[in-house]
Amino acid sequence: MIDRLAKFNELVPSSLPFVEGRLEGHKERKNYTIIGRGVAEDTKQLIKIQSLHGYNLGAVSAMPKNGSGLHSHTTAEVFVIYSGKWRFYWGADGKQETILEAGDIISMPTNMFRAFENVGDKESLMLPNGRKMIEPITQDELERFDNYLPEELEKNIYRNKQNNISDEVNGIKLYQVLGNKFNKKTYEPSIKQDTGFNLTTLNSISGEIKGIECIKPTVLFAQEGNWKIVIGNSNIKLEKGDTFSVPLSSKIDISCNNSENSILNFVSQI
Numbered sequence: 001m002i003d004r005l006a007k008f009n010e011l012v013p014s015s016l017p018f019v020e021g022r023l024e025g026h027k028e029r030k031n032y033t034i035i036g037r038g039v040a041e042d043t044k045q046l047i048k049i050q051s052l053h054g055y056n057l058g059a060v061s062a063m064p065k066n067g068s069g070l071h072s073h074t075t076a077e078v079f080v081i082y083s084g085k086w087r088f089y090w091g092a093d094g095k096q097e098t099i100l101e102a103g104d105i106i107s108m109p110t111n112m113f114r115a116f117e118n119v120g121d122k123e124s125l126m127l128p129n130g131r132k133m134i135e136p137i138t139q140d141e142l143e144r145f146d147n148y149l150p151e152e153l154e155k156n157i158y159r160n161k162q163n164n165i166s167d168e169v170n171g172i173k174l175y176q177v178l179g180n181k182f183n184k185k186t187y188e189p190s191i192k193q194d195t196g197f198n199l200t201t202l203n204s205i206s207g208e209i210k211g212i213e214c215i216k217p218t219v220l221f222a223q224e225g226n227w228k229i230v231i232g233n234s235n236i237k238l239e240k241g242d243t244f245s246v247p248l249s250s251k252i253d254i255s256c257n258n259s260e261n262s263i264l265n266f267v268s269q270i
């Protein structure tokens with residue numbers, strides 16, 4: 001199981017994941033590849049969990065007033081805000097924007113330019129989920145890309161303060177963010193975009209869900225608090241920032257027993 005566990009304090013970041021990393025406003029940033037190559041350009045960057053899942057999982061931390069430049073993807077890209085305050089801006093001119101805070105999630109539509117910046121007062125962290133790297137576009141293709149007003153993009157944002165609970169099981173609240181499946185049950189997601197994976201956020205102080213069947217590639221990453229994962233005779237402990245890739249076709253128990261509310265993100269391939 002050890003090769004499926006990524007402890008955050010053991011991850012090796014790249015300080016130059018993209019060419020823009022040499023410029024002011026972009027160079028005080030660290031890029032982590034946890035599962036899959038992601039979209040980084042650093043060919044020497046360490047990939048912590050090598051097995052293929054059908055989606056990538058990485059992390060980005062940045063100092064205040066640092067982040068990415070405008071870029072584009074034609075594949076799904078979802079950002080989970082772990083800490084701090086981030087400004088997301090988009091469109092070829094980057095004039096549209098929104099602010100996200102810890103616990104918020106945004107699923108960027110495909111075929112659009114997007115960028116992000118840490119607008120908090122200290123180093124902050126978020127996890128981008130995505131698929132694969134694409135080739136740079138030409139100037140002639142620019143006009144084919146989409147743009148959205150902030151109110152239009154709001155439907156692709158899950159805000160932590162919404163409190164729209166999908167279900168509650170043995171003291172654990174479920175929030176279905178993307179996709180409509182969790183543990184053989186169907187839920188209405190907060191974000192309707194088809195990203196190719198389910199994302200369910202589990203919130204609890206103390207609770208347990210037993211017998212979750214992970215038929216498709218599944219990844220758990222702890223956002224707050226400590227979580228215990230039981231697979232057969234193996235016990236896996238996840239602390240804030242840790243990631244675990246569940247062996248395919250496993251049945252797992254998830255539990256927590258903390259003094260404050262804890263958050264675990266559950267991602268599975270559709």
